[in-house]
Amino acid sequence: MEDHRLHEAFMGLVRLVSAWHFDTPEGGGPGLSLSQAAALHALDTEPPLSQQELAARLRLEKSSVSRLVGDLERRGLLERRRDEDNRRLNQLRLTDAGRAAHKGLSSVFHGHFERWSAALAPDEREALVRGLSALLRVAREDH
Numbered sequence: 001m002e003d004h005r006l007h008e009a010f011m012g013l014v015r016l017v018s019a020w021h022f023d024t025p026e027g028g029g030p031g032l033s034l035s036q037a038a039a040l041h042a043l044d045t046e047p048p049l050s051q052q053e054l055a056a057r058l059r060l061e062k063s064s065v066s067r068l069v070g071d072l073e074r075r076g077l078l079e080r081r082r083d084e085d086n087r088r089l090n091q092l093r094l095t096d097a098g099r100a101a102h103k104g105l106s107s108v109f110h111g112h113f114e115r116w117s118a119a120l121a122p123d124e125r126e127a128l129v130r131g132l133s134a135l136l137r138v139a140r141e142d143h
Helices: 004-018 034-045 051-058 062-074 096-121 122-142
Strands: 078-082 088-094
Touching: 034 051, 034 062, 034 078, 034 088, 034 096, 051 062, 051 088, 062 078, 088 096
Parallel strands: none
Antiparallel strands: 078 088
16 A cells, blocks of 8 residues: 655655756856766766766666766766777766866755754654665665
């Protein structure tokens, strides 16, 4: 039997997160989507990745990642370089502007997280940790 409160809460979270756009320190133009922000994070915390590896990390279709990479490249946030070991592959690397954008995005996100977390009562935080952990577990098992 479906719990409508859980469904509504989950859908509210999905709507909230899908509407997020993150402003970049360089300004000018629209902010970054959640997927673009996740790509900056992956490329700043992992060794250089191919487009295929990035798609797998982000769990996105190759065509979506191709558009995402093209947009980040046009913005000067990442660059493609030929893989020295396999010239057929490109490795994606953040530019200095891309690293600065990721650092700025991380700072903004952590500020939000600190405020949101502080606004929760201890029992609410504990319930959220348990609930989100369980939801992530079953979602990963289902995927």
